Amino acid sequence: MARPRKPLLSRERIVETASALVDAEGLDAVSTRRLAAELGVSGPSLYNHFRNKDEILDAVADAVSARVDLSMFDEDDDRDWRTALHDWAVSYRAALSAHPNTVPVLARGPGRRPAGLKVADAVFGAMVRAGWPPAQATRIGALMRYFITGSALGSFARGFVDDATAYDPADYPHLGQAHLLADRQEQVDQGAFETGLEALLDGLALQYGTVRHGATLRSTPKRP
Amino acid sequence: MARPRKPLLSRERIVETASALVDAEGLDAVSTRRLAAELGVSGPSLYNHFRNKDEILDAVADAVSARVDLSMFDEDDDRDWRTALHDWAVSYRAALSAHPNTVPVLARGPGRRPAGLKVADAVFGAMVRAGWPPAQATRIGALMRYFITGSALGSFARGFVDDATAYDPADYPHLGQAHLLADRQEQVDQGAFETGLEALLDGLALQYGTVRHGATLRSTPKRP
DNA sequence: ACCTGAACACCGTTCAAGT
DNA sequence: ACCTGAACACCGTTCAAGT
Secondary structure (H helix, E strand, O other): OOOOOOOOOOHHHHHHHHHHHHHHHOHHHOOHHHHHHHHOOOHHHHHHOOOOHHHHHHHHHHHHHOOOOOHHHOOOOOOOHHHHHHHHHHHHHHHHHHOHHHHHHHOOOOOOOHHHHHHHHHHHHHHHHOOOOHHHHHHHHHHHHHHHHHHHHOOOOOOOOOOHHHOOOOOOOOOOOHHHHOOOHHHHHHHHHHHHHHHHHHHHHHHHHHHOOOOOOOOOOOOO | OOOOOOOOOOHHHHHHHHHHHHHHHOHHHOOHHHHHHHHOOOHHHHHHOOOOHHHHHHHHHHHHHOOOOOHHHOOOOOOOHHHHHHHHHHHHHHHHHHOHHHHHHHOOOOOOOHHHHHHHHHHHHHHHHOOOOHHHHHHHHHHHHHHHHHHHHOOOOOOOOOOHHHOOOOOOOOOOOHHHHOOOHHHHHHHHHHHHHHHHHHHHHHHHHHHOOOOOOOOOOOOO
């Protein structure tokens, strides 16, 4: 066969196929050989388009970051910082939940992934514009990421096993119903995320008041 | 050689050696063959003590969970729920930071790991005792885990590359100093963790007030 | 019971060879 | 430039054989 007149592969096609494979069968299912087979080529062909497997997975993860809504951080958007942060967090979590298998890659940090960096940049810029001191703006970007990726990665409920005998009441007196968590995993995680997000924003609003007394109207968060 | 009169291996020795290997060279360095070589045996020997490699890594991760202080959740400890939650979070994060390479395993959830389950059990029990409704106590355990593991896993600062040319100001107008983050990573992550933890606890305290008016003195959080 | 070597079905990546 | 097969140095796990 050798070189075809029209390339068989492209970065886009590789990322698309890899994403589908990750979504369907998990990160471990992606081997260069398996992915190549899925694409109808031989394993080493991939190395004409990516330096190594990690770069492929980074691109897959970045495609998820690219789907996070950032419009709330636009300069001419009129949401206050609290609402913007809230809406962003919800959108971020939704993007991750849609592709849970990619979260371990995303959680490593933005690194050199362009979309991941764009997210970090947008949050930081908007917080500074809202009146947060730069050092605090950096912290807010970080701590929100902790919470959001943590919630997508370590799905609390899914972490328990759906097996009544796994949790001996003698060992874990308060986990009597833990095996039921596997059932309502979606709801528990959703509820914990919402509770945590509200608490986080309430707490930040409190700090905002003490850090900055002369906040403009636009920057002032309104509590619901 | 075959079977020696005194066993060459034990679960403890395997976990110890695996932990050291994970700490020193990361999760990827642990292959059954490499680990066995480190222990002076052949690869398949490990299967006499663990069902598979994942069980070994689970045990390594659980050893980290076992080092998390839970004394603040004892029935006769006199810390209020806010202080207890705070002290626990700090201790939890310290345990994870001491063994950052194990965090991806821990973040999967407690599963069947005894120490991980003991942690979940203790938090839940203490929150219920402090007057939180059970559903909220579950959520608190989950959201705290999100934040803590998220902060240990996705070290925000380490996620950036220490390379001034990596972040073009045209693409990321607010990330001018991002490459410096790699330098002060420890401080940034520490600061973000503390800021986030305070915000989270402040927010929860606010909720506690509305959820439960008749809180006892012992359960009432005092804001610093 | 607990270890061994051999074997199976895989890996990621490099590289010379082909067009 | 872009694909191939062959090759290298690995994997996790099973299993019969040894004591």
